[in-house]
Amino acid sequence: MLVAENITFAYAAGAPVLQGVSFTLTRGDILYLLGRNGCGKTTLMQCLSGALKPASGSVTFDGKDLFAYTPQERAQRIGLIPQLHSPVFAYTVHELVLMGRAPHMGLFGTPSKADHAVAESALDSVGLAHYRNRPYTQLSGGERQLVLIARGLAQQCRVLLMDEPDAHLDLHNQQKVMAIVQKLTREGLSFIITSHIPNNALFYARQVLLMKAGRVLTTGDPAQTLTEPLLSEAYEMDTEVLYDTRGTVRVARAVLPKRWQA
Amino acid sequence: MRLLTMRRVWAASAPARAGDLLYAALLLLPFALIIAALMVGLYTISVENVLRALLAPFFPDLANGLTTTELTLVQRIRLPRVLSAALIGATLASTGSAFQGIFKNPLVDSNLLGVTSGAGFGAALALLLGGTTLVVQGFAFGFGLLAVLLAYAGSRIYSTAPMIVLTLMGILIGSFFGSLTSLMKYVADPLNTLPAITFWLLGGLTGVTWQSVPTLALLTVCGSLFLWSVRWRLNILSLGDTEATTLGMNPNRLKLAIIVCATLMTAAAVAVGGVVGWVGLVIPHAGRILVGPDHKRLIPVSLALGASFLLVIDTLSRTLLSTEVPLGILTGLVGVPLLIVLLRRNQTGW
Numbered sequence: 001m002l003v004a005e006n007i008t009f010a011y012a013a014g015a016p017v018l019q020g021v022s023f024t025l026t027r028g029d030i031l032y033l034l035g036r037n038g039c040g041k042t043t044l045m046q047c048l049s050g051a052l053k054p055a056s057g058s059v060t061f062d063g064k065d066l067f068a069y070t071p072q073e074r075a076q077r078i079g080l081i082p083q084l085h086s087p088v089f090a091y092t093v094h095e096l097v098l099m100g101r102a103p104h105m106g107l108f109g110t111p112s113k114a115d116h117a118v119a120e121s122a123l124d125s126v127g128l129a130h131y132r133n134r135p136y137t138q139l140s141g142g143e144r145q146l147v148l149i150a151r152g153l154a155q156q157c158r159v160l161l162m163d164e165p166d167a168h169l170d171l172h173n174q175q176k177v178m179a180i181v182q183k184l185t186r187e188g189l190s191f192i193i194t195s196h197i198p199n200n201a202l203f204y205a206r207q208v209l210l211m212k213a214g215r216v217l218t219t220g221d222p223a224q225t226l227t228e229p230l231l232s233e234a235y236e237m238d239t240e241v242l243y244d245t246r247g248t249v250r251v252a253r254a255v256l257p258k259r260w261q262a
Numbered sequence: 263m264r265l266l267t268m269r270r271v272w273a274a275s276a277p278a279r280a281g282d283l284l285y286a287a288l289l290l291l292p293f294a295l296i297i298a299a300l301m302v303g304l305y306t307i308s309v310e311n312v313l314r315a316l317l318a319p320f321f322p323d324l325a326n327g328l329t330t331t332e333l334t335l336v337q338r339i340r341l342p343r344v345l346s347a348a349l350i351g352a353t354l355a356s357t358g359s360a361f362q363g364i365f366k367n368p369l370v371d372s373n374l375l376g377v378t379s380g381a382g383f384g385a386a387l388a389l390l391l392g393g394t395t396l397v398v399q400g401f402a403f404g405f406g407l408l409a410v411l412l413a414y415a416g417s418r419i420y421s422t423a424p425m426i427v428l429t430l431m432g433i434l435i436g437s438f439f440g441s442l443t444s445l446m447k448y449v450a451d452p453l454n455t456l457p458a459i460t461f462w463l464l465g466g467l468t469g470v471t472w473q474s475v476p477t478l479a480l481l482t483v484c485g486s487l488f489l490w491s492v493r494w495r496l497n498i499l500s501l502g503d504t505e506a507t508t509l510g511m512n513p514n515r516l517k518l519a520i521i522v523c524a525t526l527m528t529a530a531a532v533a534v535g536g537v538v539g540w541v542g543l544v545i546p547h548a549g550r551i552l553v554g555p556d557h558k559r560l561i562p563v564s565l566a567l568g569a570s571f572l573l574v575i576d577t578l579s580r581t582l583l584s585t586e587v588p589l590g591i592l593t594g595l596v597g598v599p600l601l602i603v604l605l606r607r608n609q610t611g612w
Contacts, residue, residue: 075510089555
């Protein structure tokens with residue numbers, strides 16, 4: 001469905017931020033982007049959302065180049081769920097979710113009854129229907145993240161890009177958000193998620209893209225990619241993967257850093 | 263900025279029906295105030311006679327029984343002034359709302375890019391040269407546009423982050439014209455030209471005639487229609503460029519269109535009414551307290567509330583004392599207590 005081939009991008013000539021990045025995202029996939037700060041995760045997300053145009057290589061959606069779609073058509077297919085933010089104006093939860101309908105109407109359009117219904121059902125599927133009239137700015141981090149997911153759902157796109165959904169959430173809310181993400185993949189939605197918590201990739205990823213300095217270090221399912229040598233190389237430090245043996249199968253249970261002596 | 267975020271407690275706790283009623287009442291308010299303002303003055307006219315004088319051009323029979331004084335007062339003296347006050351208030355408040363939305367900043371108004379400062383200099387220059395009212399208005403309008411155009415041209419030097427550079431340029435150009443205005447005041451004749459410039463810079467509608475109404479009305483109506491038509495897009499713009507882009511919009515193009523529209527409207531308003539501060543900054547806040555931040559309602563309410571507010575202020579300005587009190591003085595004196603009352607009654611937390 002969403003295919004990236006050999007993407008290269010540079011903000012300044014001679015200093016490429018992305019080099020030869022390729023992957024394929026299928027329906028219902030959860031792809032985790034892992035890597036150190038500055039390895040190019042955010043830039044890659046922007047290339048996928050259409051905010052930045054790769055210098056070379058291609059991104060295609062259903063076989064058609066991403067930039068051959070109009071911005072509006074693109075937004076009907078790929079949505080971005082930003083990191084937690086606090087808008088200046090206190091829109092209600094319903095108003096904020098409703099903004100996800102923007103790609104489906106003209107410049108001078110306003111939401112119709114049908115748009116309101118889509119927003120309501122999106123809010124319902126993240127379990128926050130009772131919050132519809134609450135000001136978004138008064139919600140806790142976990143609730144805000146869920147509202148932003150609901151806005152992505154209201155956008156009715158097929159791929160949602162999530163920028164560090166676990167960054168500001170407690171353990172409970174991280175799992176709650178991810179449980180909803182998993183539920184949505186069963187309905188056919190695909191996710192690309194950036195994260196600094198390899199354990200979440202271990203738990204939830206179908207596919208991992210481990211990046212280092214703008215290049216793909218390795219890609220594949222979590223069992224192949226989240227190994228001690230690869231993680232140690234990606235994060236440039238010693239890491240340890242704990243395994244559990246269930247019957248004859250050895251399952252990775254946790255990724256831990258090796259403690260440093262400063 | 264987070265501290266300044268307004269909560270929408272009123273609309274969240276009251277039933278939707280009460281919200282709709284308040285919205286409708288706010289939209290009707292300026293029309294009631296126009297009639298009231300036409301009645302009040304040195305010579306008081308009854309509601310009936312005001313309505314008859316207003317409708318007389320269409321139904322000549324209604325003029326029977328009205329004195330010539332009443333007809334002249336309503337039709338030729340008060341009406342142009344009252345309409346100007348309503349149009350200027352509506353313009354300043356709605357463009358203020360739009361600017362606060364697109365710049366994601368509740369502390370700005372449509373003067374952010376220097377239009378008022380440019381207009382102030384234009385008017386001062388025209389007064390110094392001894393121009394007539396129309397010349398002063400023309401100069402104010404022209405220099406208002408020139409200031410924003412200079413700010414825009416300046417911001418083109420950089421290709422990245424045009425909005426931030428544009429804001430910076432606007433502030434620079436604004437203060438540049440501010441200095442030029444001070445120079446005009448410094449060299450002006452302290453006996454007649456200087457008071458005229460000072461009075462203009464404080465805002466006022468003394469001596470407004472029908473001559474200045476058509477341009478003002480045309481720009482206000484067309485501009486408001488444009489702002490109203492993009493009312494829902496303003497919500498998305500107020501979330502920032504990244505989100506607007508991922509929601510399929512071209513934020514910079516729409517912002518530019520809104521800036522052009524708001525600048526034309528503001529220049530026309532300032533050209534007629536002089537520098538009337540405060541309205542564009544604070545009326546949008548009052549609007550958000552009453553109907554919430556959704557521009558779908560905020561834009562119409564800003565128009566209505568701005569018009570109502572300036573109608574009240576202008577009526578006070580011509581009736582309070584035997585001489586006219588400049589608008590710029592009264593807007594703050596009356597507006598600040600009013601906003602404090604609104605804030606208290608709605609328990610709005612910052």
